[in-house]
Amino acid sequence: MELKELIQQKLKDNFTEASFEFSEFRNELSVKLNKKYILQVCKFLKENSDLEFLLCEDITAVDWATRKNRFTVVYHIFSIKNNFRLVLKSDVDESESIIDSVSSVWKTSDWQERECYDMYGIRFNNHPDLRRIYMPEEFEYHPLRKDFPLMGIPGSLPLPKK
Amino acid sequence: MGLEAKLNGDGFFVTKIEAIINWARKNSVYPMPMGISCCAIEMMASADPKYDIARFGSEVMRFTPRQCDLMIVAGTVTYKMSHVVKKIYDQMPDPKWVIAMGACTSTGGMYRSYSVVQGIDQFLPVDVYVAGCPPRPDNLLNALIHIQDKIGKTRPKDFQNLKLPELNVIQNN
Amino acid sequence: MDRLTKDDIQPKILQKLLEDSDITIEDALENEMILNMGPQHPATHGVLRLLLRLDGETVINCVPDVGYLHRGYEKMAENMSYYEFIPHTDRLDYLSPIANNVAWVLAVEKLAGIEVPVRAQYIRMMIAELARIASHLVAIGSFAMDVGALTVFLWTLREREKIMDVWDILCGARFTNSYTRIGGVANDAQPEALALVKKFIDEIDDNLSECESLLNTNRIFIERLDGVGRISKEDALSYGYTGPNLRASGVEFDLRRATPYLQYDKVDFKIPVYQEGDALARYFVRADEVRESAKIVKQCLQLMQPGEIKANLPKSILPQKVEVYSKMEELIHDFMIVNFGINPPVGEVYHAIEGSKGELGFYIVSKGEGHPWKCKIRSPSFIHIQSLPHLVKGHMVSDVVAIIGSIDPIMGEADK
Numbered sequence: 001m002e003l004k005e006l007i008q009q010k011l012k013d014n015f016t017e018a019s020f021e022f023s024e025f026r027n028e029l030s031v032k033l034n035k036k037y038i039l040q041v042c043k044f045l046k047e048n049s050d051l052e053f054l055l056c057e058d059i060t061a062v063d064w065a066t067r068k069n070r071f072t073v074v075y076h077i078f079s080i081k082n083n084f085r086l087v088l089k090s091d092v093d094e095s096e097s098i099i100d101s102v103s104s105v106w107k108t109s110d111w112q113e114r115e116c117y118d119m120y121g122i123r124f125n126n127h128p129d130l131r132r133i134y135m136p137e138e139f140e141y142h143p144l145r146k147d148f149p150l151m152g153i154p155g156s157l158p159l160p161k162k
Numbered sequence: 163m164g165l166e167a168k169l170n171g172d173g174f175f176v177t178k179i180e181a182i183i184n185w186a187r188k189n190s191v192y193p194m195p196m197g198i199s200c201c202a203i204e205m206m207a208s209a210d211p212k213y214d215i216a217r218f219g220s221e222v223m224r225f226t227p228r229q230c231d232l233m234i235v236a237g238t239v240t241y242k243m244s245h246v247v248k249k250i251y252d253q254m255p256d257p258k259w260v261i262a263m264g265a266c267t268s269t270g271g272m273y274r275s276y277s278v279v280q281g282i283d284q285f286l287p288v289d290v291y292v293a294g295c296p297p298r299p300d301n302l303l304n305a306l307i308h309i310q311d312k313i314g315k316t317r318p319k320d321f322q323n324l325k326l327p328e329l330n331v332i333q334n335n
Numbered sequence: 336m337d338r339l340t341k342d343d344i345q346p347k348i349l350q351k352l353l354e355d356s357d358i359t360i361e362d363a364l365e366n367e368m369i370l371n372m373g374p375q376h377p378a379t380h381g382v383l384r385l386l387l388r389l390d391g392e393t394v395i396n397c398v399p400d401v402g403y404l405h406r407g408y409e410k411m412a413e414n415m416s417y418y419e420f421i422p423h424t425d426r427l428d429y430l431s432p433i434a435n436n437v438a439w440v441l442a443v444e445k446l447a448g449i450e451v452p453v454r455a456q457y458i459r460m461m462i463a464e465l466a467r468i469a470s471h472l473v474a475i476g477s478f479a480m481d482v483g484a485l486t487v488f489l490w491t492l493r494e495r496e497k498i499m500d501v502w503d504i505l506c507g508a509r510f511t512n513s514y515t516r517i518g519g520v521a522n523d524a525q526p527e528a529l530a531l532v533k534k535f536i537d538e539i540d541d542n543l544s545e546c547e548s549l550l551n552t553n554r555i556f557i558e559r560l561d562g563v564g565r566i567s568k569e570d571a572l573s574y575g576y577t578g579p580n581l582r583a584s585g586v587e588f589d590l591r592r593a594t595p596y597l598q599y600d601k602v603d604f605k606i607p608v609y610q611e612g613d614a615l616a617r618y619f620v621r622a623d624e625v626r627e628s629a630k631i632v633k634q635c636l637q638l639m640q641p642g643e644i645k646a647n648l649p650k651s652i653l654p655q656k657v658e659v660y661s662k663m664e665e666l667i668h669d670f671m672i673v674n675f676g677i678n679p680p681v682g683e684v685y686h687a688i689e690g691s692k693g694e695l696g697f698y699i700v701s702k703g704e705g706h707p708w709k710c711k712i713r714s715p716s717f718i719h720i721q722s723l724p725h726l727v728k729g730h731m732v733s734d735v736v737a738i739i740g741s742i743d744p745i746m747g748e749a750d751k
Binding site for chain 1: 445
């Protein structure tokens with residue numbers, strides 16, 4: 001069985017209630033799932049002996065601005081055993097922008113989720129140390145949201161006195 | 163002049179105290195390498211064997227501001243970093259000079275974004291702006307020569323008991 | 336500097352620093368020592384700030400504070416066309432600027448589905464490997480400087496200058512090149528540049544051995560680094576290590592071999608792997624990689640055939656400047672691409688290359704417009720800095736400098 005089919009099959013068999021949407025673009029398989037299952041699915045993908053997605057490459061989010069579920073959290077994970085990259089996606093709404101943290105699965109996701117929180121304001125459940133990473137702690141906005149202007153909001157970041 | 167000719171013959175020469183202090187000062191500028199980003203690499207390159215900043219007496223890069231009289235701000239200054247730059251500048255002893263190295267230090271350059279200070283002259287008095295992104299090491303050496311010219315023209319009494327804005331006016335004239 | 340007080344440190348950072356004991360902040364400041372290292376420090380390779388909690392000279396805890404060079408690349412990318420972002424990628428990992436250009440255009444080409452001529456691919460491979468050599472030379476030199484061997488730094492910089500000369504001839508810029516274009520490279524590689532590359536590659540082995548002879552038989556250097564900053568294979572993978580740092584921990588993983596891009600499946604090279612996972616192993620991996628990269632460049636020079644350097648797709652690839660000035664059609668295309676962008680199809684791609692620090696990836700979301708809807712930069716240095724607390728705990732404060740040097744972070748790409 002080809003690897004892509006194997007992954008789809010395994011996910012469907014093990015999580016019968018989660019509704020997966022599989023799609024492919026430029027030979028990259030991506031899976032969209034309900035945010036309730038993200039932690040379980042990640043743990044499964046890492047620990048299954050056929051798949052072994054040991055490397056979490058990237059966690060980020062996309063702001064769709066006007067869509068109903070405003071944000072999509074995107075995970076890029078890589079299996080060194082199979083030389084295969086999988087994309088996991090999960091929608092998060094603005095009114096309830098909370099998703100489970102996967103930092104118990106991959107340690108690297110600690111800072112990546114912090115970055116995501118800093119830039120988009122998405123909160124992560126059970127994150128060990130959720131605070132801003134790039135911007136100063138006093139900063140009130142989330143710069144990568146589409147409603148934040150490119151040149152920033154005047155006066156939001158102080159300069160030293162001349 | 164009889165006196166001067168006589169003294170020269172004996173191994174003396176006559177000059178002003180100011181001139182000799184400026185001569186000494188301008189040929190031994192101690193830079194404070196405030197290396198922040200890409201320009202810092204070119205600043206390092208200016209100290210390497212090919213460009214050799216030692217020819218101008220400035221190879222003694224000191225990483226503590228207390229021993230320096232020239233701050234080379236090399237790289238993009240963000241709002242978060244600006245407080246640090248200012249703090250380090252305040253720790254340098256007078257008289258002190260500042261080179262804004264590179265486009266983004268001088269004006270914000272290509273970084274028109276929310277987190278970058280659009281020119282460090284918003285909070286620091288800058289003496290020489292260096293163009294380029296990043297400037298070639300030759301260009302930094304050129305800036306150093308400009309600073310040396312400027313030091314040669316200053317007078318020690320200009321720096322006595324002056325507050326920063328007044329000092330800035332004198333230095334820019 | 337005056338004494339560090341409670342007001343100098345952000346409360347949340349202090350809280351993190353003292354999390355594993357019930358010691359109060361005042362007590363810690365009085366009896367233990369909280370040392371602020373950076374953001375202006377010669378050994379932090381830029382503007383990394385570390386807060387170290389010390390008991391005597393031993394590091395008990397460490398909290399890195401990044402963001403002093405956060406320039407908002409991802410926000411800027413959303414507001415400019417795909418072509419306009421090429422110069423910005425130069426300034427990400429500014430020790431190997433040209434490799435970042437390659438990574439960005441490969442991601443855009445994957446999104447737009449553009450096939451690049453073979454000669455352009457070999458030129459890109461050659462410059463990407465030269466960038467790796469340049470970056471590793473600085474990494475080795477500054478690492479040696481951090482632990483006290485200054486001469487090595489001057490010698491490796493001397494070698495690096497030769498690569499700068501190649502780039503100077505190749506694309507007219509010494510350092511921040513912006514040499515690649517979507518669909519090819521800006522101009523063909525001149526015979527003079529190729530001759531210089533050949534001369535450099537022939538000599539690098541001896542010149543590197545010269546630098547190594549200062550270090551490899553130096554007892555101070557070896558004993559200072561042996562066993563310092565050790566990270567196990569499992570931890571390295573869990574922390575998301577890639578590149579030389581991962582290979583020093585015994586994982587044979589290289590994106591050039593795992594997911595071949597450009598023409599890497601046509602050339603022959605070894606992946607240096609060391610099992611120890613300490614600072615010394617990371618240095619050995621880098622030195623070996625310089626030699627392997629030199630081997631790849633040599634093969635590129637042999638395999639490179641004359642041919643096109645840009646794909647022939649006038650709607651999405653900028654024409655040569657000479658033709659813009661002389662032909663009407665090209666002028667129109669140039670105008671359309673510069674003003675409205677290349678409009679790739681709707682979709683999202685992630686493309687990563689083996690950069691000199693590790694996996695450098697770009698995630699682009701396109702809505703079919705001239706500019707990306709979202710661009711995310713996956714920078715290896717950011718990931719590597721995250722593991723610093725794990726590496727420095729239990730070591731002496733002077734080892735912190737060596738450990739930072741050995742993982743070779745570049746703040747330009749870590750802070751984005």
